[in-house]
Amino acid sequence: xxxxxxxxxxxxxxxxxxxxxxxxxxxxxxxxxxxxxxxxxxxxxxxxxxxxxxxxxxxxxxxxxxxxxxxxxxxxxxxxxxxxxxxxxxxxxxxxxxxxxxxxxxxxxxxxxxxxxxxxxxxxxxxxxxxxxxxxxxxxxxxxxxxxxxxxxxxxxxxxxxxxx
Amino acid sequence: xxxxxxxxxxxxxxxxxxxxxxxxxxxxxxxxxxxxxxxxxxxxxxxxxxxxxxxxxxxxxxxxxxxxxxxxxxxxxxxxxxxxxxxxxxxxxxxxxxxxxxxxxxxxxxxxxxxxxxxxxxxxxxxxxxxxxxxxxxxxxxxxxxxxxxxxxxxxxxxxxxxxxxxxxxxxxxxxxxxxxxxxxxxxxxxxxxxxxxxxxxxxxxxxxxxxxxxxxxxxxxxxxxxxxxxxxxxxxxxxxxxxxxxxxxxxxxxxxxxxxxx
Numbered sequence: 336x337x338x339x340x341x342x343x344x345x346x347x348x349x350x351x352x353x354x355x356x357x358x359x360x361x362x363x364x365x366x367x368x369x370x371x372x373x374x375x376x377x378x379x380x381x382x383x384x385x386x387x388x389x390x391x392x393x394x395x396x397x398x399x400x401x402x403x404x405x406x407x408x409x410x411x412x413x414x415x416x417x418x419x420x421x422x423x424x425x426x427x428x429x430x431x432x433x434x435x436x437x438x439x440x441x442x443x444x445x446x447x448x449x450x451x452x453x454x455x456x457x458x459x460x461x462x463x464x465x466x467x468x469x470x471x472x473x474x475x476x477x478x479x480x481x482x483x484x485x486x487x488x489x490x491x492x493x494x495x496x497x498x499x500x
Numbered sequence: 501x502x503x504x505x506x507x508x509x510x511x512x513x514x515x516x517x518x519x520x521x522x523x524x525x526x527x528x529x530x531x532x533x534x535x536x537x538x539x540x541x542x543x544x545x546x547x548x549x550x551x552x553x554x555x556x557x558x559x560x561x562x563x564x565x566x567x568x569x570x571x572x573x574x575x576x577x578x579x580x581x582x583x584x585x586x587x588x589x590x591x592x593x594x595x596x597x598x599x600x601x602x603x604x605x606x607x608x609x610x611x612x613x614x615x616x617x618x619x620x621x622x623x624x625x626x627x628x629x630x631x632x633x634x635x636x637x638x639x640x641x642x643x644x645x646x647x648x649x650x651x652x653x654x655x656x657x658x659x660x661x662x663x664x665x666x667x668x669x670x671x672x673x674x675x676x677x678x679x680x681x682x683x684x685x686x687x688x689x690x691x692x693x694x695x696x697x698x699x700x701x702x703x704x705x706x707x708x709x710x711x712x713x714x715x716x717x718x719x720x721x722x723x724x725x726x727x728x729x730x731x732x733x734x735x736x737x738x739x740x741x742x743x744x745x746x747x748x749x750x751x752x753x754x755x756x757x758x759x760x761x762x763x
Contacts, residue, residue, distance in 0.1 A: 336505060355506035355547070356537070379535050380679070382601065391575070391604040397534045398605065401506050402527075402549065446600065453579075467681070468599025 340404045344369070345413030353400050359393075360384045362400035363410055371411040371441050375470070382469030385442035385449075386410045392449035394468070411441035414448065423489035424448050424482075433482030435473035443469050443479060451487040459484070501537045508549040512556065512660060516635045518548040519656040526550055526658060528610025529573060531602045556609065556660055559583060565628075565666045566590075570609025570659040578603060587628065589670035589688070589762070593620050596674055598681050609659040612644065615651045615706065616682070617737065622707035623672065623688035626699035628664040635660055648705035667692050669721070671761035673754040674702075677741055684742050685750040689758040691721055698755055703736050703747045713755055723756040 341350040344367060351366045363369045363386065372395055375383030379397040386395045387409040414422035424447050427433065434440045443466065450457060450465035457465065462483045463476070471479060489495055504525075509515040519526055523545035527533060536542050550556060556571035559580050566586050568577060577583055577594035584591045597603055597611075597620050611621045612632070622645050625632070630641035635658045644652050653659070670690035674683045683702030690697045696717040698710045716725040733748040742750070 336503075338506065354503065356501040356503055358534075377538070379531065379602070382599070385601055392601050393604050394601045397531060399506070399530070399534065399547075401508075402530065402551065404508075450600070465600055468601045 340400050342403050343407040357400045359398040359400045359403050360395035369410050369412050382442040383439050385445040392446050423495050424486035427486030428482045431478050431482035433479045439471045447483045451490050455491050502543045504544050505546045508552045510552045528607035529605035531606040565664045567661050567663045569661050571607050574603035574606045589672050593672040613659050615649050617648050617705050618682035618702045623699040623701040626707050627688035627690040627697040630662050630664045633661045645706045669762040671758040673757035675750050685754050687754040687758050723759045726756050
């Protein structure tokens with residue numbers, strides 16, 4: 336039986352009719368055409384589908400769209416500024432070669448942003464621990480950790496904090 | 501997933517009414533249920549989402565311990581200043597469940613009602629002398645887990661909150677599966693005055709206590725007190741991750757680590 340879900344996605348209010356069993360990732364990709372959020376394993380392991388729901392990182396392949404009804408959702412498409420300026424974490428991933436094929440990157444970046452918001456000065460251990468829910472098959476993680484360290488510093492800079500407010 | 505209907509009641513009474521349909525399933529954070537549904541291993545007619553029930557949320561100090569609402573997410577327990585100050589071992593256990601995204605969704609009530617043999621919380625419920633309050637009664641933590649994926653809950657009965665006793669000392673030590681982060685063996689040790697509880701998860705079909713360890717630690721709360729003690733491998737789980745003998749070995753190792761961590 337279709338139902339209507341309404342949520343704020345990347346700052347815009349959207350409303351669509353979906354089936355109750357529609358996953359949040361399906362809603363984002365197929366109903367809203369926001370294909371930056373990836374489906375990797377589809378079994379809650381890999382983290383390619385991580386988005387923010389009311390500021391918390393979640394796996395959108397293991398969340399129903401109806402569970403996010405009324406929530407504010409941010410996807411990788413919502414991180415950069417309106418003029419295209421990359422979010423400091425996105426810029427850090429590019430600068431530090433925190434990706435190779437790029438498939439896991441949207442989820443990595445969304446997890447990293449959530450991590451730094453809750454722990455502004457993470458240690459290497461904190462970063463590796465905080466990214467446990469994200470799997471990368473290319474990089475060996477080393478440059479991802481460097482990117483998150485640099486991204487955290489950039490997010491903590493006065494100009495980035497001013498832009499986030 | 502097979503199709504189902506979806507309800508999000510705002511009171512426990514409405515949730516109980518909705519759960520009376522025998523083919524209905526309760527939805528906590530969904531981190532076990534949704535993967536199960538995606539594999540078509542279950543076909544509920546209805547999902548009753550408990551996220552709107554305010555009386556099932558929150559963490560508060562009560563006489564002798566903490567009361568935690570069933571719809572409290574693992575991340576909330578892990579980051580709660582009250583839990584960290586009162587029962588730090590419980591916050592630490594919650595921080596070790598799954599990964600960050602699972603902890604942001606998964607709930608305590610969902611975990612204990614599901615009673616996965618490798619879940620972390622059952623060990624805390626038993627070791628911390630918890631009582632489980634449902635929509636209709638109070639169940640002692642010792643009586644709550646009855647088998648693999650089985651609890652004392654009646655059909656349609658909903659866990660409302662869990663009340664944990666503050667121990668003098670406690671720690672949880674887990675040997676985890678590195679992929680799933682579930683416990684291959686997890687041991688929660690808690691000292692309550694003269695009484696010591698040792699609760700083991702992951703090793704058997706359901707959480708169990710180890711009376712020999714408890715007696716040894718009650719007499720002498722040190723890791724050395726467990727030298728030479730072990731549990732029988734009979735009836736322990738054996739799978740591709742660990743044999744029953746290896747799990748039996750790990751029970752002693754993790755119990756010692758927990759005692760050392762408890763200090």
